[in-house]
Amino acid sequence: MSSQRFVVTILALALVSGARAAAQQPAAPAAPAAGPADPIATLVGRLDLERYKATIKGLTRFGDRRQGTARNSAAIDWIESELKGSGCTNTERLHYVYAGPPPRLDTGARRPPTPRAPSDRAAGGGRLRGIRAHTGVNTDSMAQPDAMLRQLNAEPSKPGPREEIYCTKIGTTHPDEMYIIGGHMDGIGWGEAANDDGSGAALVMQLARVFCAKDVRTDVSIRFVLWNNEETGLNGSRAYVEQRAALQGKESPAGSGKFPEPRWLGMIQHDMMLFDHGMPRADGTLSPTQRPEADVNVEFQSASKFAADAQALAWIFEAANEKYATDYPASVGSHMTNTDSAPFQDLVPAISLRENQRGTEIGAGWDPNWHQPTDRYSTYNDLDFKLGLNAAQTTLAAVAKLAGATLTR
Numbered sequence: 526m527s528s529q530r531f532v533v534t535i536l537a538l539a540l541v542s543g544a545r546a547a548a549q550q551p552a553a554p555a556a557p558a559a560g561p562a563d564p565i566a567t568l569v570g571r572l573d574l575e576r577y578k579a580t581i582k583g584l585t586r587f588g589d590r591r592q593g594t595a596r597n598s599a600a601i602d603w604i605e606s607e608l609k610g611s612g613c614t615n616t617e618r619l620h621y622v623y624a625g626p627p628p629r630l631d632t633g634a635r636r637p638p639t640p641r642a643p644s645d646r647a648a649g650g651g652r653l654r655g656i657r658a659h660t661g662v663n664t665d666s667m668a669q670p671d672a673m674l675r676q677l678n679a680e681p682s683k684p685g686p687r688e689e690i691y692c693t694k695i696g697t698t699h700p701d702e703m704y705i706i707g708g709h710m711d712g713i714g715w716g717e718a719a720n721d722d723g724s725g726a727a728l729v730m731q732l733a734r735v736f737c738a739k740d741v742r743t744d745v746s747i748r749f750v751l752w753n754n755e756e757t758g759l760n761g762s763r764a765y766v767e768q769r770a771a772l773q774g775k776e777s778p779a780g781s782g783k784f785p786e787p788r789w790l791g792m793i794q795h796d797m798m799l800f801d802h803g804m805p806r807a808d809g810t811l812s813p814t815q816r817p818e819a820d821v822n823v824e825f826q827s828a829s830k831f832a833a834d835a836q837a838l839a840w841i842f843e844a845a846n847e848k849y850a851t852d853y854p855a856s857v858g859s860h861m862t863n864t865d866s867a868p869f870q871d872l873v874p875a876i877s878l879r880e881n882q883r884g885t886e887i888g889a890g891w892d893p894n895w896h897q898p899t900d901r902y903s904t905y906n907d908l909d910f911k912l913g914l915n916a917a918q919t920t921l922a923a924v925a926k927l928a929g930a931t932l933t934r
């Protein structure tokens with residue numbers, strides 16, 4: 526190429542990219558283009574599909590990781606070694622006791638079931654529409670055809686002491702304030718809990734790796750929590766709130782500059798990140814592949830005390846997705862429910878990220894592997910895993926901005 530043609534080409538490229546930038550962001554002249562100069566783009570670029578998949582696969586080596594079993598405890602130990610190995614070295618464990626499910630009240634009297642009209646009300650306050658498929662928790666070991674996995678999942682859960690693990694990126698200018706990023710590491714259903722919630726737990730672990738890199742600095746702190754006992758009724762996150770809400774913002778020991786529980790600025794939960802194949806068909810089956818219009822569903826709870834602030838937080842995530850996510854868009858909904866952000870929702874702005882809306886879509890049977898023996902790593906392909914990766918990109922970018930992340934070199 527001659528130098529003259531080279532100059533012309535560069536000019537043409539500059540014009541095209543300038544025109545494109547103007548078309549995308551007409552009203553935001555100060556917004557930096559995502560590029561090498563943008564630390565958030567650099568951080569998002571440190572996430573990758575293969576690492577995300579490898580972390581999910583690592584979690585599935587412990588089967589369904591059901592709470593109250595040795596395989597659950599072994600998974601916590603493995604998560605801790607992964608967090609430490611990726612730079613989030615200040616791991617801690619929250620201890621609590623799970624007494625088992627409440628006893629069933631059986632009065633002995635036989636009453637005919639009360640006839641009820643079919644309701645269109647969904648969990649979390651939404652309205653069910655369209656075709657619904659069956660949902661439920663598989664409790665039959667023999668429904669798992671893989672004998673090795675059946676054996677891995679054989680030990681039953683028993684009541685008793687429990688642990689859950691977290692680590693923290695400590696803020697440089699405001700170590701006394703933090704965002705909480707969570708996913709649950711326990712599962713049920715006689716599969717591998719790969720999507721519910723290996724996909725969310727792996728996302729949290731990958732974000733811990735990126736934020737805790739030596740050259741990353743944040744103004745405020747960020748805590749990465751792997752909840753336990755989500756499937757029994759959010760007992761792990763409830764225990765965290767019960768034990769630690771009152772410690773917020775307190776320096777301990779006095780004068781040390783250390784804050785064991787920085788003040789909560791927001792809580793962001795990740796639960797079931799992979800599967801968005803659309804509504805069940807009339808015969809109850811689903812599309813075998815990710816639908817082309819798949820999206821990351823960011824939900825807040827409109828009935829919570831912090832609804833307005835949580836909604837504002839959700840839109841920050843939507844904007845972060847627009848700018849930084851590589852494949853799938855995000856959408857915002859108002860019916861966050863049934864996950865570990867619930868115990869936080871009346872104390873702090875709380876949102877969840879998911880593959881679908883929990884109440885109206887997952888609750889209507891949009892995920893046939895939910896709590897089933899088929900929730901295995903091998904069930905999903907890269908189009909599914911990419912949805913989880915895009916949720917990771919979304920949360921990473923949003924929290925990097927909120928926490929004032931910069932690169933030190």
Ligand SMILES: [Zn+2]
Binds near residue numbers: 709721722755796
């Ligand atoms: Zn879950």
